[in-house]
Amino acid sequence: MAAEAVIRFAAMLAAAMTIVAVPASAQTNDPNPDQTKIDCRDGTNAAGADSAKDGSDTEGGSDAAQSGAVFLPALIVDLFPNPAAPPTPVPTPRPEPATPPADTQAGPPPGGPIVSPTDLIAVQPPRAVVGDFVPDEVLVTVDGDAGAVQQIAASFGLQVRSQRQSRLLGTTLVRFGIPDGRPVGVVLAQLAADGRTQRREPNHVYSLQQAAGIVNYAFDRIALDSKQASGENVRIAVIDTGIDDTNPALSGVIAGQFDAMPDVPIEKRDHGTSIDGLIAGVGALEGMAPGAKIYHARAFEGGKSTMDVILSALDWAAEQDVRIINMSFVGPKNDLLGVACRNARALGMVLVAAAGNNGPKAPYGYPAAFDGVIAVTATDAKDGLMPQANRGAYVFISAPGVEMVAPSGAGSDVVTGTSFAAAIVSGAIANLIHAAPDRSADDIEKALAATARDLGPKGRDNDFGYGLLDIKAAAAKD
Known part of the structure; x- marks a missing residue:
């Protein structure tokens, strides 16, 4: 043998x-x-x-x-009759349990060592992220306290860069950093596996809507008598760049200021100064609603901001009990912004936003395209549409916004863009609220639509919306 x-x-x-x-x-x-x-x-x-x-x-x-x-x-x-034992199987990675540890600083969450983020199982396919966004951050609303936030960060290999309770979102908003280079869409899909994460969005980037740039003809075009115009004591929030509050046109106009990006030095003040001045400026550069109180939130620098910063500014605005919020900026659709706008509208605020200056073939601009937001496009002194304006079914109304004189950081300037058309509409609405403080946001929106002077094709269209703002007719509308 x-x-x-x-x-x-x-x-x-x-x-x-x-x-x-x-x-x-x-x-x-x-x-x-x-x-x-x-x-x-x-x-x-x-x-x-x-x-x-x-x-x-x-x-x-x-x-x-x-x-x-x-x-x-x-x-x-x-x-050999006794082969080597097979390798120990690798456990399937799972998010940490919903119950946070008693002491979040004592060490890693219970349940063993944290799995490598590259091994995490995504319960959804990777998100296709549209628009500009911060490449190493995500925004998440979390059902839980600070301990739960730390658990989620550890479980998914993320950094907690900021967290706060959002009034308009009604929950904790966390800005997580992605330190290992994973794509944002992958991280959003991975986070869906944890039931404590309610909404998961990119930290989108938004841009002010000022087009390249000769008297303010807006009063005449929207049928507002400059001698009778008044927004006295109407509280209006503006989310924009920093401002030059020493400009004579803003004397006594600014009731409060908030800096949503305090760690970023202020370099540009022109855009925000122009918006505030067109709404409620005084003196030689009188705005649409003199006497209105502006609550100004600085949320942009270099013409850019992020979703996290904008949401912080919106929350501050909501806390000031304002009646109108002017948002002269545009970016991609973001569900967190949509929720904030919907809740602000439910609190009775009128939301006005620039439709965008990105051309006829551009995608819809947000927040203007959200339901409950008045999307404003820009027309010139002859009621012609600004060529760079966005088009689409979301465009609600037209207002002057081409080559208008407005206050700026340097004194005054000629400005063009849907940003400034939005400011004209915000100021005009302040006149309606001053005359009838009990008017609801819904009533105001319906009055604007019913009385706008039709431009372009008959009825509402993708270029002019319902048509050119007619504030005299809107004021007379029951």
Whole structure:
């Protein structure tokens, strides 16, 4: 029997000498591997030796082919009666349980070591993120306290960069950082596995809507008598750049200020100064609603801001008990912004936003395109549409916004854009509220739509909306 065993062993050894084995469990993460690599793994490549040289995606493949080394994993297992124990299986990664630890600073959350973020299972396909956004951040509303926020960060390999209770969102808003370079869409999909994360959105980037740029003809075009115009004591929030509050046109106009980005130095003050001045300016550059009280939130620098900063400004505005919020900026659709706008409208605030200056073929601009937001496009002194204006079914009304003189950081300037048309509408609405303080946001919106002077195709259209604002007719509307 011993002789037969030796003969069998020699035969098996001789047969194995002709085999160069590649581990059967070798994997690739490439979703579209090239044909050379596929053939190498299947052992069917007609190129032979060249295929073996290209086998570097399997551990030690290239060195083995060049040295003639022989691998016998299956033969060794067959010959020895006590094979080595298989490797311990890797546990499936799961988010931490919903119950936070008693002491969030004492160490990692319970349940064992934190899994690598690259191994996390996404319960949804990766999100396709539209528009500009901060590439290493996500915004998440969380059902839970600070301990839950820390657990989520640890479980998903994230950093807590800021967290606060949002009045308009009605929950905790957390700005998580992504330190390992994972795409935002992947992280959003991974976070969906944790039931404590209610809404998960990119930290989108928004832009002020000032077009390149000669007397303010707006009073005449919207049928507002400048001698009778008044927004006395109507509280209006403006979310914009910093302002030059030493400009004579803003004397006594600013009732309160808030800096939503205090760590960023203020360099530009023109846009915000112009918006405030067009709404409620005094003196030579009188606005549409002199006497109105402006609550100004600085949320932009260099013409840009992020969703997190804008939401902070909106929450502050809501706390000031304002009747109107002017948002002369545009960005992509973001569900968090939509919820904030919807809740602000439910609190009775009139929301006015620029439709956008990105051209006729541009996608819808937000927040203007959200329901309950009055989207304003810009017209010139002859009621012609500004060529750069966005178009679409969301456009609600037209107002002057082309080549108007407005206060700025340098004194005054000629400005053009849907930003400034939005300011004209905000000031006009302040006149309606001053005359009839009990008018609701719904009543005001209906009056504007019913009395607008039709421009372009008959009825509401994608260019002018319902038409040119007629504030005299709107004021007379029951």
